[in-house]
Amino acid sequence: MKIFPTFLGVALILLAVTTVLPVAKAEKTITLMSHDSFNISKEVIEIFEKENKVKVRFLKAGDAGAALIQAILSKKNPLADVFYGVDNSFMSRALDAEIFIPYASPLLNNIPDHLKLDKLNRLLPVDYGDVCLNYDKAWFQKQTLIPPKELSDLIKPEYKGLTVVENPAISSPGMAFLLATIGRFGENGYLNFWKELRENNVIVANGWEDAYYGHFTSASKGDRPIVVSYGSSPAAAVYYSEKPLSEAPTAAVISHGSTFRQIEFAGILKGTDKPELAKKLVDFMLDIPFQEDIPLQMFVYPANSKADLPELFTRHAVVAEKPVIVAPAAIEKNRNKWIEEWTNTVLR
Amino acid sequence: MKKTGTNGSRNGRIQFSVNFLKTNFSSNRWLLLSLPLLFLALFYFYPLIKIVIMSFAPEGVWEPERLRQLISSDNYFRVLRFTFWQAALSTLFTLILALPGAYIFAHFNFPGKNMLQALMTVPFVLPTVVTAAAFRALLGSGGLVNSWLMTALDLSGPPIRIDQTVTFFLLAHIFYNYSLVLRIVAGYWSNLDPDIREAAGMLGASPWQTFKKITLPLLIPAIASAAVLVFIFCFTSFGVILILGGPGYATIEVEIYRQAVQFFNLPMAAALSLIQILINFLLMWLHARIGSKNRVSFFSTAIGGTPKKIKGFLQKSLLLTNLLFMVTLLLAPLSALLLRSFIGEHGFTLAYYSSLFTSHTRSVFFVPPINAVLNSIGFGLTAMCIAVILGLFASSYLASAKGRSAPFWDAVIMLPLATSAVTLGFGYIITLNTPPLNLRDSLALVPIAHGLVAFPFVVRCILPGIRQIPQSLREAATLLGSSPLQVWRRVDLPLASRPIMVGAIFAFSISMGEFGASSFVTRPHTPTMPVTIFRFLSQPGDLNYGQAMAMSTILMLVTASGFWLLGKITDNR
Numbered sequence: 001m002k003i004f005p006t007f008l009g010v011a012l013i014l015l016a017v018t019t020v021l022p023v024a025k026a027e028k029t030i031t032l033m034s035h036d037s038f039n040i041s042k043e044v045i046e047i048f049e050k051e052n053k054v055k056v057r058f059l060k061a062g063d064a065g066a067a068l069i070q071a072i073l074s075k076k077n078p079l080a081d082v083f084y085g086v087d088n089s090f091m092s093r094a095l096d097a098e099i100f101i102p103y104a105s106p107l108l109n110n111i112p113d114h115l116k117l118d119k120l121n122r123l124l125p126v127d128y129g130d131v132c133l134n135y136d137k138a139w140f141q142k143q144t145l146i147p148p149k150e151l152s153d154l155i156k157p158e159y160k161g162l163t164v165v166e167n168p169a170i171s172s173p174g175m176a177f178l179l180a181t182i183g184r185f186g187e188n189g190y191l192n193f194w195k196e197l198r199e200n201n202v203i204v205a206n207g208w209e210d211a212y213y214g215h216f217t218s219a220s221k222g223d224r225p226i227v228v229s230y231g232s233s234p235a236a237a238v239y240y241s242e243k244p245l246s247e248a249p250t251a252a253v254i255s256h257g258s259t260f261r262q263i264e265f266a267g268i269l270k271g272t273d274k275p276e277l278a279k280k281l282v283d284f285m286l287d288i289p290f291q292e293d294i295p296l297q298m299f300v301y302p303a304n305s306k307a308d309l310p311e312l313f314t315r316h317a318v319v320a321e322k323p324v325i326v327a328p329a330a331i332e333k334n335r336n337k338w339i340e341e342w343t344n345t346v347l348r
Numbered sequence: 349m350k351k352t353g354t355n356g357s358r359n360g361r362i363q364f365s366v367n368f369l370k371t372n373f374s375s376n377r378w379l380l381l382s383l384p385l386l387f388l389a390l391f392y393f394y395p396l397i398k399i400v401i402m403s404f405a406p407e408g409v410w411e412p413e414r415l416r417q418l419i420s421s422d423n424y425f426r427v428l429r430f431t432f433w434q435a436a437l438s439t440l441f442t443l444i445l446a447l448p449g450a451y452i453f454a455h456f457n458f459p460g461k462n463m464l465q466a467l468m469t470v471p472f473v474l475p476t477v478v479t480a481a482a483f484r485a486l487l488g489s490g491g492l493v494n495s496w497l498m499t500a501l502d503l504s505g506p507p508i509r510i511d512q513t514v515t516f517f518l519l520a521h522i523f524y525n526y527s528l529v530l531r532i533v534a535g536y537w538s539n540l541d542p543d544i545r546e547a548a549g550m551l552g553a554s555p556w557q558t559f560k561k562i563t564l565p566l567l568i569p570a571i572a573s574a575a576v577l578v579f580i581f582c583f584t585s586f587g588v589i590l591i592l593g594g595p596g597y598a599t600i601e602v603e604i605y606r607q608a609v610q611f612f613n614l615p616m617a618a619a620l621s622l623i624q625i626l627i628n629f630l631l632m633w634l635h636a637r638i639g640s641k642n643r644v645s646f647f648s649t650a651i652g653g654t655p656k657k658i659k660g661f662l663q664k665s666l667l668l669t670n671l672l673f674m675v676t677l678l679l680a681p682l683s684a685l686l687l688r689s690f691i692g693e694h695g696f697t698l699a700y701y702s703s704l705f706t707s708h709t710r711s712v713f714f715v716p717p718i719n720a721v722l723n724s725i726g727f728g729l730t731a732m733c734i735a736v737i738l739g740l741f742a743s744s745y746l747a748s749a750k751g752r753s754a755p756f757w758d759a760v761i762m763l764p765l766a767t768s769a770v771t772l773g774f775g776y777i778i779t780l781n782t783p784p785l786n787l788r789d790s791l792a793l794v795p796i797a798h799g800l801v802a803f804p805f806v807v808r809c810i811l812p813g814i815r816q817i818p819q820s821l822r823e824a825a826t827l828l829g830s831s832p833l834q835v836w837r838r839v840d841l842p843l844a845s846r847p848i849m850v851g852a853i854f855a856f857s858i859s860m861g862e863f864g865a866s867s868f869v870t871r872p873h874t875p876t877m878p879v880t881i882f883r884f885l886s887q888p889g890d891l892n893y894g895q896a897m898a899m900s901t902i903l904m905l906v907t908a909s910g911f912w913l914l915g916k917i918t919d920n921r
Contacts, residue, residue: 036883036886039712040712041710042712058871058872059789059869059870059871060869060870060871061869061870065609066609066770069609069774070773070774070869073774073777073778074777074778074788079777079788079789093612169606169610170590170605170610203594205591205594205595206591206594206595207591209885209886210480210591214488214591219888219890219893220484220490220893221484221488221490221491222488222489222490223489233888236889237888237890238889240887240889240891241889241890241891242692242697242699242890242891243692243693243694250888297711299887299888347595347596
């Protein structure tokens with residue numbers, strides 16, 4: 001068997017195919033870079049492509065934190081024209097790095113003021129969602145226990161060993177939940193809450209996937225009926241159910257002071273050679289077709305208040321009336337300290 | 349006088365041509381190493397050096413204060429100690445458990461051997477999330493074993509509680525690396541000359557003495573190679589520790605990710621990456637030094653010796669215990685996974701498979717699962733070919749290299765294995781960004797990056813095999829008029845074909861299972877199977893979970909059948 005020529009031939013052909021193929025169909029393109037969770041319907045993005053006779057090229061670059069860092073690292077020679085997926089916990093980092101150019105889109109008029117965190121409009125709000133507790137309805141019914149109503153319920157003796165949370169040092173919902181406790185109990189009180197939660201036998205998972213599919217009773221063979229997830233997760237559980245459901249198997253806790261609102265932003269990357277087209281793409285992302293597509297694709301809420309919600313969301317998803325607020329600048333300044341303190345209290 | 353003269357000159361000519369071969373070969377030997385080195389320079393050293401320099405001095409100014417914590421806090425020392433400890437323990441257990449299996453695979457034929465060998469490589473391609481799911485489905489507090497024990501023994505709580513413990517991730521490390529040790533050692537063992545052992549037996553040595561005095565020393569190069577690979581793998585372990593170990597445990601790799609992505613402390617991430625590389629480099633250099641001194645130099649007539657039939661009670665029971673162990677360790681978690689892909693909330697279902705083929709979400713990123721399979725295979729084959737070519741060149745150089753430089757180059761070649769994916773991925777972003785190397789967002793980067801990781805593996809598989817070929821065979825071929833290239837093609841390649849196959853198989857599996865999305869820019873329209881699995885697992889809903897399990901099952905099936913075919917082909921050759 002002629003191993004060597006075979007290997008060499010196959011390698012060259014395949015490499016050539018992978019390098020040449022993308023070049024072969026050269027046409028006008030605009031590049032949108034995002035984190036891995038970005039999603040949109042095909043026919044929606046085709047509206048933009050037809051209107052502007054352009055092809056939208058997508059790049060995904062890991063989780064929200066990793067994607068932003070890659071955008072920052074490439075600022076002298078940007079990978080894309082528009083970036084989507086900076087959230088309020090990473091907002092200061094993005095603005096400090098000066099990678100976005102301001103754009104006061106006319107569509108900002110339809111977006112409520114409390115979502116517009118950057119007064120210079122370098123980052124424009126696209127969607128939001130509340131990180132909060134989810135619980136397994138059937139489990140609480142079976143145990144005849146009252147489901148949790150707010151954060152401080154978790155440290156009651158009858159809730160011992162029922163909760164799984166995510167590690168804020170690794171996971172973004174974990175970080176958001178830590179911020180919720182900081183907002184709720186204050187910088188002086190949050191560690192006490194976590195100390196008691198630890199004594200109440202909380203499990204810390206490293207990521208959302210592991211917490212939800214590894215420990216949550218409603219989604220796996222886990223033994224935790226309370227998990228940190230999103231206000232829209234019950235809707236997703238209905239939507240992605242094997243058999244049609246009339247009622248969500250889980251519920252979200254959104255009482256006063258028990259949720260943290262994650263707002264996701266898009267911005268035009270400094271150094272783009274198509275600023276006008278990039279503006280059009282941002283406009284499109286804030287306009288009705290895109291905004292109304294967001295809920296069922298990414299399971300978060302559209303920022304544009306004129307966008308109608310799908311029935312699934314109005315029935316099964318919830319938003320908090322008064323989410324906890326922590327200023328982006330304070331988050332970036334204290335992130336290291338808070339995570340360090342949290343780690344010392346909960347893990348060591 | 350005349351007679352002697354003629355004789356003398358003939359001897360002289362022979363001597364001359366052997367010398368000529370040696371000098372000629374040694375001056376051209378560098379050419380063999382140049383291709384692998386060029387590849388490493390472009391896709392490893394250049395990005396790595398640039399990201400490290402940029403991390404330490406972002407605007408050309410050295411910022412030492414962000415590194416102060418490295419010395420002032422004992423946290424990093426703890427992380428380092430833990431990383432060492434768990435890697436050593438994992439390597440030790442894997443070796444102890446896999447060596448008896450290697451003996452059996454090297455010496456006996458039994459029904460289903462080929463199939464078992466193919467299945468054994470499957471753990472290697474499974475993404476860590478899936479492995480974690482498999483182990484939980486089996487041994488978690490609500491898993492199969494616990495619920496069975498609870499009913500059988502009438503217990504109120506689960507008797508086995510290993511979630512988020514050391515035991516759990518050690519088990520997973522063994523699960524991942526068992527087949528690696530078995531394949532490398534068995535591939536080498538079956539090539540050892542049985543005559544020596546028989547001679548020892550005839551001279552009165554007991555089987556144990558023969559093993560201790562003859563077989564084990566001869567096996568050292570293969571065992572050491574396998575051990576080094578397992579150690580480095582566990583040393584840089586990320587997902588397994590993260591998920592199964594829980595947040596109480598962190599390896600250097602985990603800490604690098606935390607520092608880079610969460611804290612945006614690039615100087616610290618770069619410093620930790622350098623520490624990780626340095627430690628592994630020293631280890632590999634040490635290993636290479638031992639390995640090159642331990643050259644096996646004996647003539648083997650029975651390369652690829654014929655396997656024996658099983659006979660006697662002792663051999664039978666040895667075989668049975670080993671097979672039982674393999675099945676429990678490897679097949680039980682895999683079948684738990686398989687079951688989960690068919691069982692929904694309401695019992696048996698095919699819904700997960702059928703929904704894989706329908707675009708439920710109309711997403712612009714939806715691709716039919718068959719495309720993900722094809723993408724994975726395409727990337728895998730390319731990465732495999734890159735790795736095998738580079739590995740062959742590098743191994744041929746290293747096998748013939750003498751002196752102090754050889755262990756050094758050996759260790760250099762191993763470096764990509766010891767490098768944090770996050771650091772290297774960030775390096776690609778800032779280096780491969782201008783033509784002709786504008787590859788940072790190109791599809792070609794996927795097989796190149798996979799090939800880079802697989803290349804050191806291939807070297808570790810091939811090198812012991814090539815070293816085993818006696819130099820006298822090559823000299824004989826030269827005397828019969830073969831050019832060095834012909835010698836390489838006619839002697840080295842055929843005799844090392846089995847290790848080359850093993851290397852190719854692992855290169856392919858590494859690429860199939862690689863999920864570098866946390867640190868590389870990806871093109872979402874060409875997802876691989878692991879990427880598709882992660883997409884399903886990132887949203888709630890039992891259909892998502894079920895589809896992830898179904899996709900994992902397809903990944904296992906594709907891999908296993910590929911290797912089964914490969915095994916068939918190599919056997920029939």
